Amino acid sequence: MAPRERHVLRWIAIVGALLVVVIAGWVLPVVYEMRYDPAERTTGGSSEPAPAPALPPNSPSVVPPDPPSAESPGDQLGNHPVPTAEQDRIYLDQTQAQAAHPGLAVEGRDGYLFLGDAFMSNFAQAMGRRFYSPDEIASTVGAVTSTDQWLRDRGIAAEFVVVPATWSVYADKMPEWTDGQRLPTILDQLVAADPTSFMDLRPELTAARATADTYSRLNSHWTPYGSIVGFSTMIDRLQADHPDLGSLPLPTVTGTTESDAFNEFAGITGAAGPNNWVVPRLASALPSYTVIAADGTRRMAAGDEFLDITQMPLQTENPAAGNDHRALILADSATSLMSPYLAAAFGSTMMVRHWADQPAQAPNLPALVESYRPDVVITLVSERNLNVVTPDTAMWQAAVAFDAGEGRPLGEWSTSGAATLDVSGPDLSEPVTATLSSLPPDAATVRLSVQADSPGTITVSSVTAVGPEQSSIRVAQGENVLFAGIPAAATEPVLTITRTDGTGTWTLTSLSVRGR
Incomplete structure (x- = not known):
């Protein structure tokens, strides 16, 4: 593994290790009490459980949420099924009271580990226990559709892409005690509410498992192979939605290699490897590209160099892309493994951390658009970041109204x-x-x-x-x-x-x- 590849996710493990003491001491109890204590929920309304969302077409290997039982009444705010008291007891025991790594990780099948609720309510999202109310659905859909409209009014293509969590693609690796208890997730809710505004990569990432692992046992991010599957799916959708962009270059995958690398959980739980980290083999090497730092410093990067969010904001230039499209990429840690393909596909990119997990730190998109003048805006949000509802809905609706006036x-x-x-x-x-x-x-x-x-x-x-x-x-x-x-x-x-x-x-x- 090259030194630059080892650097890409190293900061994640370091941050995770530093957070352990703080999380275990006081964050975790507060998170549970506020979000999952049955006493904090109100049930009622319809006595009929909500149906499980329809699966995307052509995805026979996707493991759907477990159908709600008659004992899981719909929530009065959105008919989302609510766990029973017995399910609450099991969940509390298995993720905290009797867990090997309370709040930090949940042990699944075949050596898979999943981040616990101390990380963006991760496992509660996996189980559909953290879900959106109708107001949260409306706010998120309103923000995304209004942003898309504002960009469209300027001739700018836009895609909002949710990068699936491991549990969305490897639901069969979740622990046995979750069987029969999984409910629709936030992404299920958003896709059901507006299937055109939220790009769903789960079917293709699940189908690609027949070739190689798109996610690994001991890392919450997709593998490099998973990222190129997601990238190809995203580019196909982008070209279909915006044919005026023309043909964008796609790498050809000829095979894969696997190594023991990027064990994220070693720094969180002390988990021993090996970790099945899968890297694609390409028919031809990716072209080198120029990286422009925030201070204007320029350097050449090898075509396969990853760029992580600790380096952002930054820009890339790549004449070999064969187009002069300018792509504004709103990124998080999942974007790092996709960054070489993005740099190869567009003549210019600007990669900026979106801070969906901490909206107070988020950049101002209208100002970025006015300064960078992109042809494409791609938002790549890791699924666990959906724990925080997309903000600024009223502002984006006012932006669309301002254009109309x-x-x-x-x-x-x-x-x-x-x-x-x-x-x-x-x-x-x-x-x-x-x-x-x-x-x-x-x-x-x-x-x-x-x-x-x-x-x-x-x-x-x-x-x-x-x-x-x-x-x-x-x-x-x-x-x-x-x-x-x-x-x-x-x-x-x-x-x-x-x-x-x-x-x-x-x-x-x-x-x-x-x-x-």
């Missing part, structure tokens, strides 16, 4: 140009007011540009007959392009922009208002 300008202001709005000042250390010449005739939307020294939040408030109405908007460190709605019930032509969280200097650089 292009022909109905109500005023604008910037620090560098003429203004038709009276704005009290750019410094957001104090509330800033923006006064329109008159009340909007109906609902309106506002676009703001903010330069921030730190992550945080702002509110955009208007006055109505029943009091202030405000939108809270997440702000990223650096450049931000933000959107908010103004209600039709506003009684004063004044907006107030207030920083509600964050440090350092924040500057409002532009503001535009449009009618709906």
Whole structure:
């Protein structure tokens, strides 16, 4: 195994080892009490259990969730089956009370280990015990579809790809005590709600097991072979959804090799190997490419070099791709093993960590789009990160509405140009007011540009007959392009922009208002 390959996932094991003491001491009990204590759930509503979601076509080897029993009533918020008291007891015993590695790992069949609930409620997600309420489903679907629409309005192709967890592709390797207890997962819920917006790689990754392991026993990420199966599936879907992109280069796999490598659980539980790490053999070597660091430093990289999230944000350039497409990749740790194929497929990429697991740290996508000008935006989210509901739904819906109001300008202001709005000042250390010449005739939307020294939040408030109405908007460190709605019930032509969280200097650089 080459040194650069050994580096790719080493940081995961280090972080896992450092977290063990903290997790075991206080995070795990809090996680369980808040999310899985039966006393914290309310059951009722329909007495009929929710049906298991239909399996994707042409996937005979996918192991579906176990059908809910009549003893698992549907949750009153979404008819998702709720585990019984006996199932709760078994789960608590097997993952914590009597577990070899409480909260950290769950031992499966044939030497497979699965991350425990201390890691993004991982095993509770595997069992369908952590699931989305209807509001969470609507929020996530709304955020993704509105983002896609905003990008589509700019001629930008977009795909939201969920990188499956091991338990989604190797459900048959979960422990025997889970048999008959698995319920639909969050990804099942999202695909059922909107099958076109969430790319589901599970059928192809499961079918590819007939050739070689797409996931290994002792690592929560897909193997390099699994990543190229996922990449090929993703590119096929991208080309089908966006034929104007033309043909994108795909590596040809001629075979695989297996080694004992990347035992992630050695640093978490002390698990001994071997770990079945499968690497594809390619018909021809991937072309070398240029890596551009955040400070502008350029270097050449071998075609098979992996790029991990500790190096991001970064850009790549590859004339050998045969196209000049610019791809913005919103990435997490699963992207590392796919990075050489992404660098080979597009003339240019920008890879940025999406921070789906910690949204307060997430970058501002509209600002990235305005600066990088991509042709394609691909979001690659590891399945366990679905534990955190996709944020910014209201902002993205306001962004789409702002575009729709292009022909109905109500005023604008910037620090560098003429203004038709009276704005009290750019410094957001104090509330800033923006006064329109008159009340909007109906609902309106506002676009703001903010330069921030730190992550945080702002509110955009208007006055109505029943009091202030405000939108809270997440702000990223650096450049931000933000959107908010103004209600039709506003009684004063004044907006107030207030920083509600964050440090350092924040500057409002532009503001535009449009009618709906």
